[in-house]
Amino acid sequence: MNIPTLKNGIQSKMIKTDRLNMHVLFSGKLENEPVIFLHGNFAAALYWQDLMLSLPEGFRGIAPDLRGYGWTEDKLTDATRGLRDWSEDILSLMDVFAIDNAHFVGWSLGAAPIYRILIDFPHKVKSMIFIAPVSPYGFGGTKEVDGEPVFDDFAGCGGGLVNPEFIRRITEGDRSSDDPNSPRNIINTFYYVAPFKAIDEEDFLTASLQEKIGTEKYPGDSVPSSNWPFIGPGNWGPLNAGSAKYMIKDVPDLITVQPKPPILWIRGDKDQIVSDLSIFDIATLGKLGFVPGYPGEDVFPPQPMISQTRVVFEKYKENGGTYQEIVIEDTAHSPHIEKPKEFNQFFHEFLLESK
Secondary structure (H helix, E strand, C coil), X not given: CCCCCCCCCCEEEEEEXXXXXXXXXXXXXXXXXXXXXXXXXCCCHHHHHHHHHCCCCCEEEEEECCCCCCCCCCCCCEXXXXXXXXXXXXXXXXXHCCCCCEEEEEEHHHHHHHHHHXXXXXXXXXXXXXXXXXXXXXXXXXXXXXXXXXXXXXCCCXXXXXXXXXXXXXXXXXCCCCCCCCHHHHHHHHXXXXXXXXXXXXXXXHHHCCCCEECCCEECCEEECCCCCCXXXXXXXXXXXXXXXXXXXXXXXXXXXXXXXXXXXXXXXXXCCCCCCCCCCHHHHHXXXXXXXXXXXXXXCCCCHHHHHHHHHHHHHHCCCCEEEEEECCCCCCHHHHCHHHHHHHHHHHHHHHX
16 A cells, blocks of 8 residues: 555554455554544545644544545445445444444544434444534535525535546546646645645645545436536435435434534634535535526525534534534634644543543
8 A cells, every 4th residue: 555654653554344444543542532533525544643643641543544535445335325334334443443432523524424423323422523514414405504405306416516627637646736626736725725735735645646536436426407507416426425415314313313422613714615605516606607507596505504504503402412613713624734733722622521
């Protein structure tokens, strides 16, 4: 495996579970409380190294490459199951190490399997830390704060809407910076606030480029629709699994689940990926005139992702749970990388309180 050199204190292992062989990073002592880190789309476990090494005394880090990403065995994600393939992979990994429960950290799409684990096995979750999390209603295809579907067939979300030039460049392992669609430029433009660049930029890019590409992988398949933008989510791949079509039905269970572990929600104030006006939402692009035929904001408004998440977490609180929302200024989609000192003040305090 062409894994970059890891930082002192991080171990890399291939772990055989009863579902697949997972590449996993580890930090800390075996007897310490586990914190399981789940990366998002176009990322991998390698992005977590500094956060894992910063954990307070008494905690250990476990960061897998999720199915379809990094150096984990290449197996398909059945989108019709929502993110159950991912959540069940994580539960199998916990079984290997006889972990009864853990603190979970989910970044972007990596929040979705945590929602699922919470619903199915709430006793497995000690606390949840969400970093720029995907809306509980999924990414795209809904409107209003209650996640109302724009169309019955969920046109406007899923794997069919990803820029094919970006996909081509991932397939070719492009490391250039000469085009806005290059993987390097996508990371530097949307994960961070310019002119910030990560010290580990090269290793992050290497890890992201391990993403498995194909119509049944990333970005996934699609189906035609009679509704603008005339494409709907298919049955395979992580973007379809994280679409409204397969996530929306889980929200009532997420709100009413018992017991309710505490939630810490941290986001950047300049996030363009998960926001109420996401530049990756086809409705936003239509509104801005980049996609022809846009039916108008009265028909298909941009998804209010932040507002939807807040309303769900408020209902979670009304039903006996707790949550905190922290906004870190002058950061984008990766506040834990851009401002680790400020991020860790909230993160560490929350972990220690939840221990």
